[in-house]
Every structure is written in structure tokens, then in C-alpha cells.
Amino acid sequence: MRRFSPRGYGHDLQHDAAWLQSKITGANRTPFWLDSPARPAPRPALSGDARADLVVVGAGYCGLWAALIAKERDPGRSVIVLEARQAGWAASGRNGGFCEMSLTHGEVNGARHFAEELPAIEQVARANFRGLEQAIERYGIDAEYENTGVLVVATEEHQVDSLRAAAQASPDPDSRFFDRDQVREQVNSPLYLAGRFKKDGYSFVHPAKLAWGLRRACLDLGVQIYEHTPVRGLVRSSRDVQVRTDGGTIRARKVTLATNGFPALLARNEWFSVPIYDYALMTQPLTEAQLEAIGWTGRHGITDSSREFHYYRKSADNRILFGGYDAIYHRGGKVRGAQEQRPETFLRLADHFLSTFPQLQDITFTHAWGGMIDMSTNLVAFHGTAMGGHVAYSAGFTGLGVGATRFGAETMLDLLEGDETPRTRLAMVGSKPMPVPPEPLAYPLVQLMRRAVAKSDARHDGRDTFLLRLADRFGVGFDS
Structure with a gap:
């Protein structure tokens, strides 16, 4: 039934393809997080013209944070959110729920691009992370928030020393290095050669519940949200910005664009990110005996150390989400619903999961889905203004949007208000990644x-x- 190799992962299947297919045939293609009775009913679409102090385009994390914080800063400000589908249906409802403090895709990548201001970035990143936690508590958002840390594992010999060095150099008091025997006491996989546990700045959420909770908090503060209202264009007039939709036009004093990797409403941003598709599987709920068989009795998440890496974590009902490895750019660079399904990747993920945990050969996967990540060439989000400072944008979060979008939202508001803040003083905020060549x-x-x-x-x-070394010289990175 299986041809298990104890060395790492690969593109070639280690198990029989027909057997793997049997594990995913019945899987629901709706993302697990969105397949919930807690999903709110859609808001009505915009019908007619309107005016607002601030219009937010996009009701994912970034847009919802922008609307919420705008009302916190000025409760009298009129705020309208426009969403083409439903709040949280795209990346905000499809991700793995890893909420990281980093704004730079890790310290190594941050040092590569913004070495001189890493201490300042660390300060605003920590404040942003703390602000996210406080908002979840303040608004009573049931996001299943857990600050339980991540176990990073080595599946190749060359990764062991780097994990040991990182653990020793880390200021995180919870940072620990585990050798082969020790890491398998933490989680028992025949692929693990070493591990490093880290906790500072690593939490988990139920992605969709976080988006829905932010949506509810916005509504409670008086934000108007119109769903199923795609924006068709922006037109600057002498006094405002006209935000044009099929249902009407909104005249706005200011506009924030939080559209992730969807087609940019500003031509200047068209080549700064590309839509990369990521995929995940979710298992059936595991019993206590099954969890004990793999030794994963804690609530921490796990990632491996390869550049084509996997990420996995537990849900509240002890399912295991297993995603990553394949990072797919589809020819043409378009965002299409059909690309959210990729059978060959689902087979590969099932194969890798069962190689990681051969003790779980009897399990099946209940959900299989994909989603789009807006990837920038330096793996860091970019921010800026347009139309004479009346429009601000934030995009290119490259898989770190669960936490970093809140920073992007505050940065957009700072830029629109013309305020100098610890965020706007960062060179990181004023810089742009290298453009991606067109098709x-x-x-x-x-x-x-x-x-x-x-x-x-x-x-x-x-x-x-x-x-890769040549690309690095030009500030271009690539990870799964």
C-alpha cells in the first residue's frame, strides 16, 4: 500500500495513488473554516448613491481592521465598507490561522531588506500584535485565539544545525532546541530529525471567526457594510473620490484599498504582487488515542524547515489542518475560482501527511481547499497613497496577513490623515518591492x-x- 521513504518530502508519491485518492474523495471543497453554521447572513448590496468620510474597498482582515480603527479614532466619521462577495470569504477565511507578529516574513528576510531599522520594525510589530489581542478581547470576538507557540522541525540533516543556532540566539524565553529523540517525544514522526520550539509572537485563530467578529464589531460601531458590491473604478474630482459600483456611486473624502491580490484599482500597483495559490487538507476529528499515537498532545502548531514547507495545526475539535508545500502560480496570473481546487496537490498533501504520521493510516480528510495569496517579490507588504493623498493602499502580505493586515490598516489611516507615526517613519512603509514582469x-x-x-x-x-543567490542580490525571494 505504501512505499515509505524516511528521508524528507518530495514531489513523487510515496503511497499508492488510488489509496490516497480514497482518503480525499469525499472531502468537502468548501474551506473548513467557512463551512460553519456561525457564518453570518450576507449584508444587502449597495443600491443608490451615497456619501462617506471614508470608503473601505474590501472586507477581508485589512479592510475590516481599517474600518474598525477608523471609527475608534473618530466615532463621528462616516465609514462605508464595500465587498465584492462576503466578508472574509477569500484569504481571510481560507488561511491556516497562524497569527504571527512578524511584519517582514521573519527576521532573516527583514535583515535582508531593512537591516538598519529592524529594532524599530520590531517595536511596531510587537505593538500591532498586542493591539490585535486587545481588540479580540475588547469586542468579545470568539476567534478561538490561542497563544501556544510553534514547533519548527528539521526533516533534512542540513537543517539541524540552523535550528540549534536559532534556538540558542533567540531572546524568546520559551525558545528550546530538541535533538532527534527529544523532538519525537514532543511529536512522534519518523521524519523529524530535530526541532525548535518558539512561542513569542506566534498564535492561532479560527480565521473565519476572526473576520466575522471584526465585521460584527464594525457594524456595532456604526460602519455601513455592503456585500456583493464589487467596485468598478475610482474617479478623482476636485473635492472627493467617486467610488463607482454597479449599484451606485459613493462620493468619499478618503478611500482605503484593501483588495489583497485581486486586480488592482490603481494601475501603479498592478505588477507589485502576483496571485499564488496555496492548498490545505483538514482531517476528521482525531480521538485521544490517535493523538497519543503521534504524541501530539499539546496545542502548538508545527512547520518544517524547508523552503517548500508545510504548516499544520489543530482545530478546536482536534482535527489537523495540513497545508503548504505547493505554491502555485497559474499561467496568466488571473484570480479564478476554479484554481481553488487542484487534485494533484491534494494527493501530494495527503501523501506527505501520511508519511509524516504513518500511525494515522486509517484517517480520512473531510475538507480540501485552496486560496490565493498576494505574494510580493521581497515577501513584505507594501503601502502608499494615490490621487493626491485621498486614496491609500496596502497589499502584498505574502501569507502573513492574519497579523500584519492590522498594521497595514493603521498605516493606511496614518497616511490618509497625514500623520507622522512610528509606522509612517519606517523606510519599509515607503519602499516598494521589485515589480513582477507581465505575462x-x-x-x-x-x-x-x-x-x-x-x-x-x-x-x-x-x-x-x-x-536563488542571484535573485537574492536583486531583493527577490520565493517560499512556499
Whole structure:
């Protein structure tokens, strides 16, 4: 039934494909988080013209945070949120629920691009993370928030020393290094060669419940939310910005754009990020005996150390979400619903899961889904203004949006208000990533980078290929 290899992961299946298919055939293609009776009924679409002090385009995390914080700063301000589908239906309701403090995709990537201001970035990142926790408590948001830490595991020999060094250098008092025997006492997988536990700045949420809770908090503060109202364009007049939709036009004093990787309403942002699709599986709820069989009795999450990496965590009812590895850029660079399903990736994820935990061969997967990530070339979000300072934007969160979108929302509001703050003083905020070439060049270039990443992971020493080292010189990164 299976041809298990104890060495790492790969693109070739280690188990029989028909057997793997039996594990996912009945899986619901709706994201697990959105497949919930708690999902709120949709708000009505906009019908008719209106005016507002602030219009927020997009009701994912970034847009909802922007609307909420705008009302907190000025309760008398009129705020309208426009959403093309329903609040939280895209990336905000599909992600793994890993809520990280980092704004720079990790310290190493931050040092690569913003070395001189890392202490300042750390300060605002910590304040942002604390603000997110406080808002969840203040508004009574049932986001299943857990501050339980992450176990980073080595599945290749060359990863062991780097985990040991990182654990020793970390100021996190909970940072610990585990050798092979110790890590398997934490979680028992035949693939684990070492591990590092870290807790400071690593939490978990139920992604959709966080979005729905922010939506409710906005409504309670008087924000008007119109769903199923796609924005068709922005037109600057002498006194305001006209936000045009199929149902009417809103004249706004200020506008924030929180549209993630969807087609930019500003031409200047068209090439600063690309839509990369990520995929995940969710198991059936595991019994106590099954969890004890794999030794995963804690509530921490797990990731591996490869550039093509997996992330996995438990739900409140002890299912295991298992995602990552494949980061797919679809030819043409369009955002399409059909791309949320990729059978070959679901098979690969099932194969990798059962290689990680061969003790769980009897389980099945109840949900299989995908979603779009707005990836920038330096793996860091970008922010700015347009139309004479009346429009602000924030995008390119590259998989870290659960926490970093709140920073993006506050930054947009700071820029619109013309305030100098610890956020707006950052060079990180004023910089832009290297643009992505348009099609037909983008697709072959992304595939070339993916092959280079896979080749680097496969090397016995994990050393970057020449292409990755060359890309790094130009400030271009790529991870799964």
C-alpha cells in the first residue's frame, strides 16, 4: 500500500495513488473554516448613491481592521465598507490561522531588506500584535485565539544545525532546541530529525471567526457594510473620490484599498504582487488515542524547515489542518475560482501527511481547499497613497496577513490623515518591492524559481542554487 521513504518530502508519491485518492474523495471543497453554521447572513448590496468620510474597498482582515480603527479614532466619521462577495470569504477565511507578529516574513528576510531599522520594525510589530489581542478581547470576538507557540522541525540533516543556532540566539524565553529523540517525544514522526520550539509572537485563530467578529464589531460601531458590491473604478474630482459600483456611486473624502491580490484599482500597483495559490487538507476529528499515537498532545502548531514547507495545526475539535508545500502560480496570473481546487496537490498533501504520521493510516480528510495569496517579490507588504493623498493602499502580505493586515490598516489611516507615526517613519512603509514582469514572462520565471527552490531543498547541504543567490542580490525571494 505504501512505499515509505524516511528521508524528507518530495514531489513523487510515496503511497499508492488510488489509496490516497480514497482518503480525499469525499472531502468537502468548501474551506473548513467557512463551512460553519456561525457564518453570518450576507449584508444587502449597495443600491443608490451615497456619501462617506471614508470608503473601505474590501472586507477581508485589512479592510475590516481599517474600518474598525477608523471609527475608534473618530466615532463621528462616516465609514462605508464595500465587498465584492462576503466578508472574509477569500484569504481571510481560507488561511491556516497562524497569527504571527512578524511584519517582514521573519527576521532573516527583514535583515535582508531593512537591516538598519529592524529594532524599530520590531517595536511596531510587537505593538500591532498586542493591539490585535486587545481588540479580540475588547469586542468579545470568539476567534478561538490561542497563544501556544510553534514547533519548527528539521526533516533534512542540513537543517539541524540552523535550528540549534536559532534556538540558542533567540531572546524568546520559551525558545528550546530538541535533538532527534527529544523532538519525537514532543511529536512522534519518523521524519523529524530535530526541532525548535518558539512561542513569542506566534498564535492561532479560527480565521473565519476572526473576520466575522471584526465585521460584527464594525457594524456595532456604526460602519455601513455592503456585500456583493464589487467596485468598478475610482474617479478623482476636485473635492472627493467617486467610488463607482454597479449599484451606485459613493462620493468619499478618503478611500482605503484593501483588495489583497485581486486586480488592482490603481494601475501603479498592478505588477507589485502576483496571485499564488496555496492548498490545505483538514482531517476528521482525531480521538485521544490517535493523538497519543503521534504524541501530539499539546496545542502548538508545527512547520518544517524547508523552503517548500508545510504548516499544520489543530482545530478546536482536534482535527489537523495540513497545508503548504505547493505554491502555485497559474499561467496568466488571473484570480479564478476554479484554481481553488487542484487534485494533484491534494494527493501530494495527503501523501506527505501520511508519511509524516504513518500511525494515522486509517484517517480520512473531510475538507480540501485552496486560496490565493498576494505574494510580493521581497515577501513584505507594501503601502502608499494615490490621487493626491485621498486614496491609500496596502497589499502584498505574502501569507502573513492574519497579523500584519492590522498594521497595514493603521498605516493606511496614518497616511490618509497625514500623520507622522512610528509606522509612517519606517523606510519599509515607503519602499516598494521589485515589480513582477507581465505575462507571458511571469509564468516561466516563476516556474524557474520553483525548480530552483526544490533543487535547493534536495541538496544535502541545503545550499541555495546560483539562481536563488542571484535573485537574492536583486531583493527577490520565493517560499512556499
